[in-house]
Ligand SMILES: Cc1ncc(C[n+]2csc(CCOP(=O)(O)OP(=O)(O)O)c2C)c(N)n1
């Protein structure tokens with residue numbers, strides 16, 4: 001890891017280990033559903049959803065003030081997946097949380113599915129924003145945070161970005177505006193997995209340059225006037241603590257730089273850019289399920 005992590009937040013110590021285990025199991029289930037859905041669809045993104053799974057589990061099962069049975073509840077916290085290509089991870093978290101049946105994940109990326117390859121808020125209740133064009137989601141989330149302030153609602157807006165996505169100019173336009181307005185009900189989470197889609201040739205993993213110079217993301221967000229927190233994005237207790245800390249504003253927007261591993265949880269996907277998006281072969285499904293401690297479903301074990 002290139003940067004020192006933030007001091008361990010004391011809140012982590014107060015959380016019941018059984019609760020941490022529950023969240024870890026949810027994250028594992030998210031990963032299983034991601035791999036299965038992409039296998040069935042014969043297409044889809046893997047590396048990004050897998051790196052974000054622990055963050056999504058903690059958000060959807062502990063942090064966000066949401067009502068799955070009332071997705072339009074006006075006082076809900078908003079969540080925008082700015083790295084919209086990781087939609088299947090979000091759908092898995094939402095299904096497990098009760099927004100829609102887990103079985104529906106098998107329709108992922110189908111023409112008539114509510115679960116499009118990139119989130120479509122006109123199809124699926126519970127999505128606060130349609131995303132997919134990188135850089136745009138944070139602007140929407142900033143507007144939501146500002147809107148909550150203007151209407152006097154106790155609503156926080158959360159937005160998840162990729163580290164490659166942070167190359168987009170619009171991210172920094174939104175960052176400047178959010179700091180200027182002092183939007184401390186806005187929390188950005190950067191899934192800092194140090195890989196993007198292809199990347200540029202260089203001396204990183206698989207001969208690719210990481211999308212950001214190590215350490216620079218912290219310096220950049222800080223320079224833009226944000227409170228910057230760092231966390232190991234796969235340490236559930238630490239993620240919970242840092243997101244609890246982020247929820248209490250200090251007059252600035254907060255960004256959580258989550259250090260993660262792209263493809264986390266599936267041995268042959270971890271740290272490889274070419275598993276950003278790829279179809280899964282039957283023998284790869286078997287290995288992935290073994291890695292995730294999940295029996296191979298009979299219906300999906302047969303060669304397709
Ligand atoms: C504006 C725009 N340019 C290009 C793409 C194609 N694209 C999809 S994902 C991706 C890489 C994103 O990398 P990162 O933000 O690091 O995401 P993660 O590693 O979490 O998957 C690219 C270039 C896009 N969706 N939008």
Ligand SMILES: [Mg+2]
Pocket residue numbers: 162163164191192193194195196
């Ligand atoms: Mg990345």
